[in-house]
Amino acid sequence: MRRSEAILLPVGVATLFVAGWHAAVTGSGSEIFPTPLQVAAGLVELVRKGVLIRYVVASLYRVTCGFLLGIAVGVPFGLVIGWYARAYAAFNPMIQIFRPISPIAWIPVAILWFGVSDLAPIFLIFLASVFPIVTSVAAAVQNIQLVHLRAARNFGLSGLALFRQVVLPAAMPQILTGLRIALGVAWLVVVAAEMIAVSSGLGYLIIDARNAGKRYDLVVAGMVLIGLIGLGLDILVRRMERLEEVRWGFGR
Amino acid sequence: MSESPAQPKIEIRGLNLQFPGKSRGSTVDVLRGIDLAVADGEFVCLVGPSGCGKTTLLNVVGGFLPPTSGKVEIDGEAVSAPDPRRVFIFQENGVFPWLTVEENIGFGLGKKPEAERRAIVRQYIEIMRLSGFERSYPRELSGGMKQRVELARALATEPDVLYMDEPFGALDYLTRLRLRAELIQLWQRIDPTILFVTHDVEEAVQLADRIVVMEQRPSRIREVVPVPLPRPRDPGDPQYQRLRDRIFALMGLDPLGLDGDGG
Numbered sequence: 001m002r003r004s005e006a007i008l009l010p011v012g013v014a015t016l017f018v019a020g021w022h023a024a025v026t027g028s029g030s031e032i033f034p035t036p037l038q039v040a041a042g043l044v045e046l047v048r049k050g051v052l053i054r055y056v057v058a059s060l061y062r063v064t065c066g067f068l069l070g071i072a073v074g075v076p077f078g079l080v081i082g083w084y085a086r087a088y089a090a091f092n093p094m095i096q097i098f099r100p101i102s103p104i105a106w107i108p109v110a111i112l113w114f115g116v117s118d119l120a121p122i123f124l125i126f127l128a129s130v131f132p133i134v135t136s137v138a139a140a141v142q143n144i145q146l147v148h149l150r151a152a153r154n155f156g157l158s159g160l161a162l163f164r165q166v167v168l169p170a171a172m173p174q175i176l177t178g179l180r181i182a183l184g185v186a187w188l189v190v191v192a193a194e195m196i197a198v199s200s201g202l203g204y205l206i207i208d209a210r211n212a213g214k215r216y217d218l219v220v221a222g223m224v225l226i227g228l229i230g231l232g233l234d235i236l237v238r239r240m241e242r243l244e245e246v247r248w249g250f251g252r
Numbered sequence: 253m254s255e256s257p258a259q260p261k262i263e264i265r266g267l268n269l270q271f272p273g274k275s276r277g278s279t280v281d282v283l284r285g286i287d288l289a290v291a292d293g294e295f296v297c298l299v300g301p302s303g304c305g306k307t308t309l310l311n312v313v314g315g316f317l318p319p320t321s322g323k324v325e326i327d328g329e330a331v332s333a334p335d336p337r338r339v340f341i342f343q344e345n346g347v348f349p350w351l352t353v354e355e356n357i358g359f360g361l362g363k364k365p366e367a368e369r370r371a372i373v374r375q376y377i378e379i380m381r382l383s384g385f386e387r388s389y390p391r392e393l394s395g396g397m398k399q400r401v402e403l404a405r406a407l408a409t410e411p412d413v414l415y416m417d418e419p420f421g422a423l424d425y426l427t428r429l430r431l432r433a434e435l436i437q438l439w440q441r442i443d444p445t446i447l448f449v450t451h452d453v454e455e456a457v458q459l460a461d462r463i464v465v466m467e468q469r470p471s472r473i474r475e476v477v478p479v480p481l482p483r484p485r486d487p488g489d490p491q492y493q494r495l496r497d498r499i500f501a502l503m504g505l506d507p508l509g510l511d512g513d514g515g
Contacts, residue, residue: 145344147342147344147345147346148346148348150316150334150340150342150346151340151342151346151348153316153334154314154334154335154336154338154339154340155336155339155359155360155362155409156334156335156336156360161362165359166348169348169350169351170348170350172350244389245350246350247389247391248349248350248389248390248391249349
């Protein structure tokens with residue numbers, strides 16, 4: 001595939017989608033659902049009022065805090081249970097019970113514990129990201145090739161040196177993949193959390209625009225922003241996958 | 253190489269290894285009654301059918317696997333764990349994919365000063381004909397080159413013993429022939445003791461001072477065959493062929509079109 005195609009093809013599909021959307025709205029004569037142009041106007045309005053940047057920053061702030069907390073807890077914990085079979089046997093069943101509980105189900109609990117504050121969504125994002133991180137980091141350590149560990153031991157490495165020079169770099173590609181998945185989930189959850197637990201952010205924007213006057217142009221504008229920022233976050237992590245130290249793990 | 257040296261480099265005595273069997277309380281004999289002495293600087297090949305325990309034996313000698321009973325001594329010292337003075341080379345290629353060629357080769361030199369380390373790395377890059385690939389990552393190299401990186405990484409630490417577990421098994425025929433020749437040159441120059449596992453009889457006859465033929469069930473040494481031929485060895489030499497056929501016969505194979513007389 002040529003480089004120009006790599007840009008033109010997705011742009012073409014997006015254009016077709018927006019055109020189809022426009023045709024569908026005008027064709028159906030809907031008064032409530034906005035056309036793409038109305039959504040664009042809504043975005044401009046949000047920028048003028050100064051709320052757009054504020055809401056985006058608020059959402060990103062919560063995701064950053066919750067996600068970093070998830071990394072701070074999930075990576076070390078995952079490394080430990082990935083390395084020690086006993087720790088894995090002890091903790092993994094519990095993790096697998098907590099993991100499928102949607103963070104949305106925790107919203108009432110989060111409000112009970114943290115009230116209506118930034119802490120509630122941060123806690124929810126932490127919950128959303130920590131389980132996928134622990135699981136993928138543990139799997140990454142367990143998947144380290146025996147031949148690399150043996151070679152390292154052969155050269156006299158043990159303890160911290162073994163960990164720093166072999167375990168961590170060997171597991172890094174899969175850890176990165178886990179972080180990418182966790183970040184996607186975190187971004188999904190922040191929107192849901194903001195619809196209920198706080199009064200700022202993109203989730204709040206959507207629910208508020210609907211409740212205060214059925215402003216569906218702003219609802220969809222919020223959705224578009226969420227999608228675009230999600231894409232941006234994914235591109236960011238994918239950039240990291242191209243670093244020389246981890247590229248070997250991505251089959252490129 | 254003399255055959256029964258006063259102080260062997262590696263001495264294996266009465267070595268047994270058992271694994272737990274399928275039914276409870278039962279055991280499987282993996283290695284039984286292995287006795288072998290390897291002289292300093294000797295090149296010994298272990299051959300045998302797959303499943304005969306030759307790789308397992310190498311793992312025990314290398315300190316990766318404790319024996320059930322019996323002794324493994326190197327320089328008169330019991331082996332209990334892997335040791336940087338004795339380096340293993342793996343068939344699956346143990347080169348670290350997250351390090352460049354030069355970082356890999358310098359991996360075992362962690363305690364040396366930076367300048368010395370760099371000089372050694374440069375030296376082995378040249379010896380192993382890896383110039384121009386210093387900053388390449390293993391995924392950018394061919395299988396043969398990767399194996400040369402692993403060999404360089406091992407030799408750079410100046411080990412006195414090399415354990416090689418079918419190191420050329422995954423390579424194509426021509427690369428295998430070339431690496432064999434290179435290994436012999438390196439061995440003659442640096443003179444480590446080499447314990448080399450292969451299932452390729454031809455390879456063993458090309459390389460070894462002595463060939464240890466192993467048999468299956470129970471896994472033990474069938475016979476130790478000296479190879480008193482000068483190097484480089486000519487596969488057309490009748491003596492070479494007789495030796496090869498003898499090994500085949502010991503492994504229970506009559507070489508095609510020849511009347512195996514070694515059995």
